[in-house]
Amino acid sequence: MGFPVLMGILTSAIILFMCWIIRDNIKIKDAREKYVFITGCDSGFGNLLAQRLHQKGFTVIAACLTEKGSQELQACTSPALKTVILNLTNTKSIDNAVEFVAEETGSKGLYGLVNNAGRATPIGPTDWLDMEDFHRVLDVNLIGLIEVTLKFLPLLKKAKGRVVNVASVMGRLAFGGGGYSLSKWGVESFSDSLRRDMQHFGVKVSIIEPGFFKTGVTNLEIIEKDLHRLWNRLSPEVKSSYGEKYFNNYLKVQRLSMNTFCDADLSKVTNCMEHALTAQYPRTRYGAGWDAKFFWLPLSYAPAAVADIMLKLLLPQPLGIKKSLAKNQIDV
Numbered sequence: 001m002g003f004p005v006l007m008g009i010l011t012s013a014i015i016l017f018m019c020w021i022i023r024d025n026i027k028i029k030d031a032r033e034k035y036v037f038i039t040g041c042d043s044g045f046g047n048l049l050a051q052r053l054h055q056k057g058f059t060v061i062a063a064c065l066t067e068k069g070s071q072e073l074q075a076c077t078s079p080a081l082k083t084v085i086l087n088l089t090n091t092k093s094i095d096n097a098v099e100f101v102a103e104e105t106g107s108k109g110l111y112g113l114v115n116n117a118g119r120a121t122p123i124g125p126t127d128w129l130d131m132e133d134f135h136r137v138l139d140v141n142l143i144g145l146i147e148v149t150l151k152f153l154p155l156l157k158k159a160k161g162r163v164v165n166v167a168s169v170m171g172r173l174a175f176g177g178g179g180y181s182l183s184k185w186g187v188e189s190f191s192d193s194l195r196r197d198m199q200h201f202g203v204k205v206s207i208i209e210p211g212f213f214k215t216g217v218t219n220l221e222i223i224e225k226d227l228h229r230l231w232n233r234l235s236p237e238v239k240s241s242y243g244e245k246y247f248n249n250y251l252k253v254q255r256l257s258m259n260t261f262c263d264a265d266l267s268k269v270t271n272c273m274e275h276a277l278t279a280q281y282p283r284t285r286y287g288a289g290w291d292a293k294f295f296w297l298p299l300s301y302a303p304a305a306v307a308d309i310m311l312k313l314l315l316p317q318p319l320g321i322k323k324s325l326a327k328n329q330i331d332v
């Protein structure tokens with residue numbers, strides 16, 4: 001390939017990239033006229049986003065799981081920010097929130113729905129879990145999200161609005177058994193179908209894929225307490241196949257990885273959510289956080305064998321059936 005051809009390709013790439021940057025930075029007008037409904041505003045990303053959009057002049061309706069969360073948010077904002085109690089596992093609670101939003105928004109409809117609420121526990125090796133453990137996460141992160149979205153679609157179509165769904169890097173790379181990765185893979189695929197179906201009605205759908213951040217879902221105390229609950233109820237057979245040492249190492253690895261990976265700057269995620277709501281051309285996917293951009297998302301594109309090796313290096317190894325049998329024979 002000659003030098004002029006190479007220069008031509010390079011120049012075209014630079015021009016295309018600059019056009020993309022300019023397009024990506026075009027903002028919508030009249031943000032002040034728009035209603036945004038956010039779930040999970042008691043803490044974490046939802047709480048920060050509600051405050052930031054409120055400061056920017058959006059009419060925010062913040063859904064909180066608890067009365068305490070709602071009061072705390074109201075105390076640090078103004079009466080223009082409305083709150084409503086929402087439990088995603090309860091259809092009646094979802095219906096009440098939809099009714100409240102319909103009354104507030106009137107003929108304008110709903111411009112933004114941010115499906116942010118979620119939980120991570122129970123999370124742990126798959127054979128430590130039962131169906132109830134899977135339901136506890138899936139019912140909030142996936143089924144609740146779908147129910148809320150379906151019920152808000154008429155209001156979103158009215159406003160030619162936006163849906164911003166919070167998934168995770170764990171929705172691209174499954175590890176740490178339980179409902180969490182499953183739920184986030186579900187959010188990814190639900191969002192893809194929704195985006196393709198809703199494009200005909202002017203409703204845009206974006207997915208946020210955060211890496212690890214210091215919030216309620218990565219709270220070590222909660223995760224460890226739940227891991228103890230799971231470990232203590234295991235049958236002696238399963239316990240011995242892992243070994244007591246495994247459990248202690250598992251806790252150590254959790255502590256180390258959470259302390260290493262968890263970023264305290266939540267604005268890296270809320271900036272993506274804001275972009276999805278305020279850009280004329282919102283992106284389909286937003287990787288949020290350095291660990292997401294440079295480790296987890298690239299690893300999700302690698303062959304499964306490579307991802308398996310990397311994750312094996314990060315996680316402790318169980319004793320295994322053969323070794324645990326041998327150990328039991330020696331003990332006898």
Ligand SMILES: NC(=O)c1ccc[n+]([C@@H]2O[C@H](COP(=O)([O-])OP(=O)(O)OC[C@H]3O[C@@H](n4cnc5c(N)ncnc54)[C@H](OP(=O)(O)O)[C@@H]3O)[C@@H](O)[C@H]2O)c1
Binds near residue numbers: 044069140211
């Ligand atoms: N932090 C991370 O590293 C990370 C990474 C990737 C994705 N995410 C996702 O980001 C989203 C926000 O989480 P976060 O990190 O900001 O953690 P968070 O501070 O725990 O926020 C989660 C919010 O969801 C609420 N919630 C829990 N169960 C609910 C239910 N049944 N109905 C309605 N609301 C409920 C929580 O209320 P309470 O506070 O009252 O429990 C809380 O307000 C979640 O979808 C999470 O999966 C987080």
